[in-house]
Amino acid sequence: xxxxxxxxxxxxxxxxxxxxxxxxxxxxxxxxxxxxxxxxxxxxxxxxxxxxxxxxxxxxxxxxxxxxxxxxxxxxxxxxxxxxxxxxxxxxxxxxxxxxxxxxxxxxxxxxxxxxxxxxxxxxxxxxxxxxxxxxxxxxxxxxxxxxxxxxxxxxxxxxxxxxxxxxxxxxxxxxxxxxxxxxxxxxxxxxxxxxxxxxxxxxxxxxxxxxxxxxxxxxxxxxxxxxxxxxxxxxxxxxxxxxxxxxxxxxxxxxxxxxxxxxxxxxxxxxxxxxxxxxxxxxxxxxxxxxxxxxxxxxxxxxxxxxxxxxxxxxxxxxxxxxxxxxxxxxxxxxxxxxxxxxxxxxxxxxxxxxxxxxxxxxxxxxxxxxxxxxxxxxxxxxxxxxxxxxxxxxxxxxxxxxxxxxxxxxxxxxxxxxxxxxxxxxxxxxxxxxxxxxxxxxxxxxxxxxxxxxxxxxxxxxxxxxxxxxxxxxxxxxxxxxx
Amino acid sequence: xxxxxxxxxxxxxxxxxxxxxxxxxxxxxxxxxxxxxxxxxxxxxxxxxxxxxxxxxxxxxxxxxxxxxxxxxxxxxxxxxxxxxxxxxxxxxxxxxxxxxxxxxxxxxxxxxxxxxxxxxxxxxxxxxxxxxxxxxxxxxxxxxxxxxxxxxxxxxxxxxxxxxxxxxxxxxxxxxxxxxxxxxxxxxxxxxxxxxxxxxxxxxxxxxxxxxxxxxxxxxxxxxxxxxxxxxxxxxxxxxxxxxxxxxxxxxxxxxxxxxxxxxxxxxxxxxxxxxxxxxxxxxxxxxxxxxxxxxxxxxxxxxxxxxxxxxxxxxxxxx
Numbered sequence: 001x002x003x004x005x006x007x008x009x010x011x012x013x014x015x016x017x018x019x020x021x022x023x024x025x026x027x028x029x030x031x032x033x034x035x036x037x038x039x040x041x042x043x044x045x046x047x048x049x050x051x052x053x054x055x056x057x058x059x060x061x062x063x064x065x066x067x068x069x070x071x072x073x074x075x076x077x078x079x080x081x082x083x084x085x086x087x088x089x090x091x092x093x094x095x096x097x098x099x100x101x102x103x104x105x106x107x108x109x110x111x112x113x114x115x116x117x118x119x120x121x122x123x124x125x126x127x128x129x130x131x132x133x134x135x136x137x138x139x140x141x142x143x144x145x146x147x148x149x150x151x152x153x154x155x156x157x158x159x160x161x162x163x164x165x166x167x168x169x170x171x172x173x174x175x176x177x178x179x180x181x182x183x184x185x186x187x188x189x190x191x192x193x194x195x196x197x198x199x200x201x202x203x204x205x206x207x208x209x210x211x212x213x214x215x216x217x218x219x220x221x222x223x224x225x226x227x228x229x230x231x232x233x234x235x236x237x238x239x240x241x242x243x244x245x246x247x248x249x250x251x252x253x254x255x256x257x258x259x260x261x262x263x264x265x266x267x268x269x270x271x272x273x274x275x276x277x278x279x280x281x282x283x284x285x286x287x288x289x290x291x292x293x294x295x296x297x298x299x300x301x302x303x304x305x306x307x308x309x310x311x312x313x314x315x316x317x318x319x320x321x322x323x324x325x326x327x328x329x330x331x332x333x334x335x336x337x338x339x340x341x342x343x344x345x346x347x348x349x350x351x352x353x354x355x356x357x358x359x360x361x362x363x364x365x366x367x368x369x370x371x372x373x374x375x376x377x378x379x380x381x382x383x384x385x386x387x388x389x390x391x392x393x394x395x396x397x398x399x400x401x402x403x404x405x406x407x408x409x410x411x412x413x414x415x416x417x418x419x420x421x422x423x424x425x426x427x428x429x430x431x432x433x434x435x436x437x438x439x440x441x442x443x444x445x446x447x448x449x450x451x452x453x454x455x456x457x458x459x460x461x462x463x464x465x466x467x468x469x470x471x472x473x474x475x476x477x478x479x480x481x482x483x484x485x
Numbered sequence: 486x487x488x489x490x491x492x493x494x495x496x497x498x499x500x501x502x503x504x505x506x507x508x509x510x511x512x513x514x515x516x517x518x519x520x521x522x523x524x525x526x527x528x529x530x531x532x533x534x535x536x537x538x539x540x541x542x543x544x545x546x547x548x549x550x551x552x553x554x555x556x557x558x559x560x561x562x563x564x565x566x567x568x569x570x571x572x573x574x575x576x577x578x579x580x581x582x583x584x585x586x587x588x589x590x591x592x593x594x595x596x597x598x599x600x601x602x603x604x605x606x607x608x609x610x611x612x613x614x615x616x617x618x619x620x621x622x623x624x625x626x627x628x629x630x631x632x633x634x635x636x637x638x639x640x641x642x643x644x645x646x647x648x649x650x651x652x653x654x655x656x657x658x659x660x661x662x663x664x665x666x667x668x669x670x671x672x673x674x675x676x677x678x679x680x681x682x683x684x685x686x687x688x689x690x691x692x693x694x695x696x697x698x699x700x701x702x703x704x705x706x707x708x709x710x711x712x713x714x715x716x717x718x719x720x721x722x723x724x725x726x727x728x729x730x731x732x733x734x735x736x737x738x739x740x741x742x743x744x745x746x747x748x749x750x751x752x753x754x755x756x757x758x759x760x761x762x763x764x765x766x767x768x769x770x771x772x773x774x775x776x777x778x779x780x781x782x783x784x785x786x787x788x789x790x791x792x793x794x795x796x797x798x799x800x801x802x803x804x805x806x
Binding site: 454 | 548551662756757
């Protein structure tokens with residue numbers, strides 16, 4: 001892999017394991033039996049020797065149709081998370097792969113339990129060639145990166161796509177940001193997600209409301225909703241109150257520009273004391289105090305909160321563009337779910353209203369110790385073809401990171417249409433922040449934000465707690481920190 | 486003065502000891518089958534994972550590769566500096582006292598009602614319909630814990646939940662989000678657990694009370710003991726063994742609680758109000774992939790359990806003496 005990582009880590013994993021056993025012996029003294037056992041415990045798997053050679057070189061003949069030289073007669077082991085997007089898209093990609101390479105066999109399997117099924121394979125040294133790290137039971141990417149388990153996917157970006165253009169030129173702006181760890185591109189996030197505030201276009205039309213462009217508009221809308229005896233926001237305090245953290249930070253970044261995001265992602269000691277963050281959190285507190293959040297949200301999960309929202313108990317729900325797919329079963333047919341960019345805090349905002357928190361999700365990873373890493377990348381190359389990307393959107397209603405690949409027929413839903421128009425409107429003005437995902441801060445964030453949204457603590461106390469959470473990560477040497485550009 | 490009766494047994498004793506020492510093939514096979522094999526299985530599947538976990542707790546193993554660095558007791562230092570962990574441990578400790586106390590008191594009271602709680606004149610019997618109650622109260626125990634967690638999450642739901650609805654019927658306009666409010670969330674979970682377990686212990690105690698000789702109960706009644714006195718001062722001491730077994734089992738359950746807490750309050754509750762060690766361990770290991778740290782939590786928990794078991798055993802042994 002990248003040379004900077006090699007120098008920072010002088011010992012091979014095997015040497016490190018040996019050293020750790022020796023020091024354990026010295027400490028344990030008579031406990032020899034325990035050492036013998038521990039040796040089989042962690043050691044187990046064979047392939048400790050660091051992967052030599054280039055992950056993007058399969059050793060076979062290279063051509064435009066096979067830029068990574070995947071060996072003929074080999075097979076590619078692909079594991080898909082069978083969640084909200086199903087696994088049909090991957091099976092279709094498998095068929096396209098076979099058409100392109102009749103002599104290579106893709107083996108596409110799917111599971112809902114990524115972590116329990118793949119973790120033993122990583123420890124045992126026989127991980128798959130490509131996997132979709134998603135769902136409630138996904139693997140910690142921070143741990144995988146820390147342990148050098150992921151292949152650099154830069155060659156994939158540089159390679160020519162199936163359609164003839166270099167892959168990196170076919171992707172939406174910002175698509176590779178969330179998968180880039182300290183400058184190394186390790187995860188291809190396939191699905192493009194736009195964070196927005198979501199509402200029923202039908203309800204808005206009936207009431208004569210319009211999508212709020214500023215926070216004041218939103219508060220005025222809250223008063224309107226109050227007159228109708230409904231709440232402005234629903235929230236699932238048991239597990240998803242962090243959706244409002246997303247909204248608050250998005251507003252803060254739109255107000256103060258990308259520096260705000262950089263301070264957050266670099267775990268700055270004053271990240272939550274930045275003016276615009278203070279402003280955004282204070283705005284949220286006003287909404288809490290005004291009673292705009294549905295009562296009792298601290299006691300329910302996101303599923304219940306979102307059902308309440310689409311059944312008309314509240315007006316607005318901040319979420320990513322997966323929401324339409326997720327709510328399909330319970331959303332009334334004439335709801336006309338539509339998304340709008342997060343409102344601006346003031347007229348002096350650094351970024352335009354159209355700017356969106358756009359990011360890519362559904363990370364596909366190529367384990368560096370896989371048997372056929374080149375095959376894994378080749379499979380991704382096929383998935384990134386326009387044909388497969390269009391197919392994905394048709395099957396799931398969600399846009400991919402591939403530019404202009406979404407079908408734009410009239411049969412597209414209002415939600416998908418609004419997502420596409422938000423992407424177009426934002427242009428280059430997209431941003432994202434990663435600290436929550438990078439350092440697994442989701443669970444802590446949820447409990448803190450639930451306290452806040454239920455009114456138990458104020459905005460200042462919340463910021464203090466959030467800052468403390470960042471400080472704890474920053475001061476913990478065992479956690480690998482990622483660089484922020 | 487011939488000590489015939491005393492010499493006979495002493496002559497008998499060495500012979501039997503000698504027989505024990507002879508190793509025939511049959512005896513070797515017997516020992517291998519009934520002692521060696523279970524011991525091997527025990528060492529392989531019980532002892533060795535313990536030792537492994539202890540070793541991992543001294544490393545920074547992340548669970549995604551075969552390599553780990555030895556870092557000594559650093560994980561333990563991290564743990565005890567961690568507010569969340571201390572809070573979780575404290576919750577477990579409180580639960581270990583509260584949960585058995587409530588469950589067993591309630592179970593015993595119910596058991597008394599359906600066995601000796603009936604009319605104090607005539608034959609000793611339970612209250613009317615006792616056999617029906619006995620069956621019904623066992624029902625909750627049959628339901629899996631996950632299902633109970635989900636059911637109670639619905640009951641506690643703030644809008645349109647059964648509990649707030651019932652309170653509304655009696656004129657209390659309750660807006661409490663039972664599982665979200667840090668003040669009541671843990672109590673709400675305890676109620677669900679008690680509901681789940683009380684029937685089982687009731688049945689256990691019913692069997693124990695039935696085994697108490699009826700002469701004793703009748704004699705106590707003739708001496709003028711009322712129902713309360715009968716159950717607390719006569720029957721209770723006689724089924725002490727069952728009660729202490731039940732206490733140990735409930736104590737073990739209180740140290741776990743993973744299913745209930747994880748289903749009802751997925752992230753350990755608002756401001757970690759319902760966090761317990763097992764759930765926090767799960768988060769640390771399987772979400773944050775910090776297996777070294779999680780193993781240290783497991784070791785702390787195991788030590789905690791052992792200390793508690795030792796205390797219970799010692800105190801009951803002293804009483805026997």
